[in-house]
Amino acid sequence: MQPKHVHVDASRLVRPAPLASLPLLPSTAKDRYFDYCLEAYSPRRPWQGKLRSENLVWHALQVGGTHDALAAPLLAIQRSLGADMTVWGVKWDGARLFWELYFYDPQKEDVAARASSVGATLAPWLVLAPVVRETIPYMMVSFDLTHASASAGRIEELNLYLTGQKEHAGRSYKVRGDGSVALENTYRFLEAKPESDAILALLQSSLFVDYSDPRVLSKVLIPELFACKKICVSKKRTCDAIYYSGITVEQLLWFLRRFEYPAALVEFVVAHQDELEHLYFDVGIDYRQDPVSGAMKYPKSSYYGTL
């Protein structure tokens, strides 16, 4: 079947549709609660009268001007994998919003979560160009969604994640449509407070940050986010990254403001803070030091929920 190409109205990219038009999706008794590794958690508060976390990604798509283009393929994904089983990420590089979807199947038990199946689900709207050999023992596959991919109707790259051994030395590989592959990053998850010593050691083993000034650590291990469940330390090709998992909506708001997300995103969370208080969120921050000034730079950050 030939995939349909999405027509994106360019004027809509500049002037998004009115933001009040999206219906809010309430929490229900059927909701399941997962972090960005698709590990289950108990909600902080009773779900009654609250909102599902997917409201955040729908709103961000709208703010970013891609809701109309991407709503149908995302809904198809949700139908295929089941509600709450797809992790979404909203990413911000200081100038533009983009998105990432993550599909977990560490036990190879859910056909729908395989790269080839996800590609088939998206096919009416988007071509998932890379071809993945399904015998690779990947535990997760992800790909970015951008204005460009929505406009072209084509996703050129995806990421395969392989788990490590005892030390949880996870790796991710970039797989491109032309068949080329590159090691993209390594990562390790740790309990935030009980394993703080190991976290410090991993953070300080860095090519991109000079920790000889003791004040530098607090620009990476950020006190406002340290009160979380898990921290993931990642080493990437051109920077380091840290992920805070299991933060509250209050911390999410702090994060959105600190990293200067578009005002509409902040205002949405402010407006619905009480209705999101039952959830935990996850956030990620890429960072590297400017080699000349020593100032910490944050080229990209992101927040996560489930769809």
Next chain:
Amino acid sequence: MHSHKGRFEPTRFDDLTVTVDFHCHSACRFCIVQEGMNLFRGVPIEKFREAVERNQIAPRYRRVTFTGGEVTLERKLFDYLEIAKRSGSFEHVRLQTNARLLADESFTAKLIDAGVDEFFVSLHGADAKSQDYISQRVGSFDEAMAGIANIKRLGAVLMTNTVLTTLNVDCLAQIVDTVHPFAPARMEFWNYLPMEDYPDERDLLVPIAQLGPAIRGALARAREYGTATAVKYVPRCILGEFGDSEDNSQSDVVIVEAFYDIYPKFACVHEARCEHAETCLGLTHSYITKFGWEEDALKPVARTRPWQEPEYGGWSTSDGPEGGPLLDAQSHPQWRALVDGVAELHGGRLADVLVQRRACAFRFVFGDSSVDVVLTARDSGPALVRSKAFDVHYRNVMGEVVPALRAIIRDAAQAVVERDRGEMSLDARKGLVGPDAVRARPASGARKDAR
């Protein structure tokens, strides 16, 4: 108490602090409500009267503390004192004051006659030079010392409070010397909390390397004199052999709600490994951002019990400035009666009743599992069910969610609905909001002679 997974300042829910108003005749260089001075309003007297009446029906508070601003400047203070005294429902009435107006012995006597039995005096310098520099008022030290003398002469309890900043870190032991002749029941040392000044542009935060020796020196001097001490917001490990002086508890303060928006949170990178994690707060986020985590300077004491991320701060009993044993927690029989017998029906037990100003938490235990069934003011938000006066929720589920725990939650909620006759209540808000809370700012550029 409003935060989750952060560090908590233990709150003494038996002690109520009422902000009367926000004016001051000093201008301390470290003031944490500088922006709110003359702008924030205090607790309306009607609200205070209601709180006192509720306290007579279902006793919660043993002490009331009046503060400001400088509370002795407020004529209406005596109206508040009269309500407190007439109610007979407080064991102690405390004033937090700079003691400058107490230099007038007759005024001090009038306060004591009105029911004040404890004075908590701010003293930030060891002599006129240091104190007057910090307060930016010449003569403030001499007035405070005269006030302190009057407090002692008239037989009230004297406590002092010194805020630790770069402005006085070099004279802490001398401050102990200065106060010693007046035999204070306790001297408190509160580390400066950056609130309106998160980046600490005023350079008031003292690096741990400098603060440690200075505070230990002051505590050693107090020990020589036999003076009880309490230290707040300084990591316990920095206090060395004086670690027992750490007491981060605070009274339950009713103040403009905006105050809490900028109230500091704390963290310590060693929290999960330290025996004192439940009582020591660590460092403020502001300090960590400015000076770093101090991971080498802070020394955790190895834990002897498993660490668990706290949902609430620990229980803190009412203040005991005389150095005697802390008062027992109240049993709160009226509140306990709302769910009495429910847990036993399912083989569980009611382990604790925590009555706070805005919430009442019933902690139920079944085997290794536990849950808190929580009451808040009615219609304050989503709820499992609502009784006459309360919204009923649950939270803080620990251990396996066994059927008995579900049954306890269901039946406890039902019991509250059936037994609540609307006689007890909880505050809907943490602090004061709306027109009651703040005065209008003068128009920008308004001239003094414009009226």
